[in-house]
Amino acid sequence: xxxxxxxxxxxxxxxxxxxxxxxxxxxxxxxxxxxxxxxxxxxxxxxxxxxxxxxxxxxxxxxxxxxxxxxxxxxxxxxxxxxxxxxxxxxxxxxxxxxxxxxxxxxxxxxxxxxxxxxxxxxxxxxxxxxxxxxxxxxxxxxxxxxxxxxxxxxxxxxxxxxxxxxxxxxxxxxxxxxxxxxxxxxxxxxxxxxxxxxxxxxxxxxxxxxxxxxxxxxxxxxxxxxxxxxxxxxxxxxxxxxxxxxxxxxxxxxxxxxxxxxxxxxxxxxxxxxxxxxxxxxxxxxxxxxxxxxxxxxxxxxxxxxxxxxxxxxxxx
Numbered sequence: 001x002x003x004x005x006x007x008x009x010x011x012x013x014x015x016x017x018x019x020x021x022x023x024x025x026x027x028x029x030x031x032x033x034x035x036x037x038x039x040x041x042x043x044x045x046x047x048x049x050x051x052x053x054x055x056x057x058x059x060x061x062x063x064x065x066x067x068x069x070x071x072x073x074x075x076x077x078x079x080x081x082x083x084x085x086x087x088x089x090x091x092x093x094x095x096x097x098x099x100x101x102x103x104x105x106x107x108x109x110x111x112x113x114x115x116x117x118x119x120x121x122x123x124x125x126x127x128x129x130x131x132x133x134x135x136x137x138x139x140x141x142x143x144x145x146x147x148x149x150x151x152x153x154x155x156x157x158x159x160x161x162x163x164x165x166x167x168x169x170x171x172x173x174x175x176x177x178x179x180x181x182x183x184x185x186x187x188x189x190x191x192x193x194x195x196x197x198x199x200x201x202x203x204x205x206x207x208x209x210x211x212x213x214x215x216x217x218x219x220x221x222x223x224x225x226x227x228x229x230x231x232x233x234x235x236x237x238x239x240x241x242x243x244x245x246x247x248x249x250x251x252x253x254x255x256x257x258x259x260x261x262x263x264x265x266x267x268x269x270x271x272x273x274x275x276x277x278x279x280x281x282x283x284x285x286x287x288x289x290x291x292x293x294x295x296x297x298x299x300x301x302x303x304x305x306x307x308x309x310x311x312x313x314x315x316x317x318x
Contacts, residue, residue: 009070009079012044030223082209086202091241100221101208105229106177108204109191118189131169139250142273177204198252201236238295277306
């Protein structure tokens with residue numbers, strides 16, 4: 001019986017396409033299809049987030065700007081899968097859609113890049129110009145070094161590295177996961193340790209979104225799910241859910257699994273980095289909902305610790 005093609009919707013950035021081609025190969029193997037391009041054609045799309053390069057995403061609507069067009073293609077039946085960097089995915093999905101698989105996680109750590117390699121925040125000169133579009137990275141950098149000058153720096157890896165090399169900024173952050181997936185030499189540079197900079201929730205995780213009730217797509221996703229990565233992502237996104245995470249709230253979280261237990265650390269910050277609220281928790285490894293509940297518990301503890309000050313940041317009034 002002929003195999004009906006199942007298109008994969010993706011952004012057209014180099015990193016997104018690399019992730020889509022990886023998913024294509026994994027799905028073709030799971031489905032026993034030799035011609036991956038015919039069985040799982042890639043549907044490249046430009047998203048709102050890709051088109052906005054001159055201002056912070058918060059000013060344009062926050063999370064969801066990199067997923068909306070892909071989700072529209074899913075709901076319209078133009079695609080059977082959508083592939084996302086999970087750190088870009090809101091905790092509340094459109095009705096009728098679900099994240100059905102998390103692929104094996106890459107290194108979640110950040111790399112702080114300077115013109116001649118990588119560095120630690122402590123090594124940057126006094127008053128150095130740090131370029132980033134991430135309010136989480138901004139807040140964490142300022143918490144460690146309030147003398148830094150932080151400027152908006154958006155664009156793909158080459159754009160940001162070009163501005164670094166031209167001297168427009170003295171330093172910038174990139175996710176090591178993205179550098180690895182692109183096969184970039186910078187991936188071999190020393191990353192910042194988790195203890196020094198907690199990553200964004202689900203950083204390094206690639207998720208596969210499908211229409212709820214698509215049994216064929218659901219069965220393939222079940223075959224490619226990486227259980228430990230899915231549990232870690234669920235816990236970290238549970239923190240986001242409890243804190244109503246958006247692009248206006250600097251939030252970081254990292255979960256690990258060891259000896260039958262899942263351990264989670266998380267923090268929320270003021271955008272200037274001068275206030276930091278942290279909490280941690282652990283629980284026996286269970287199902288995805290158990291992991292998400294651990295995340296929500298830690299997130300609620302942070303919300304309580306932050307009180308009115310954190311509530312104002314979440315509401316956008318602080």
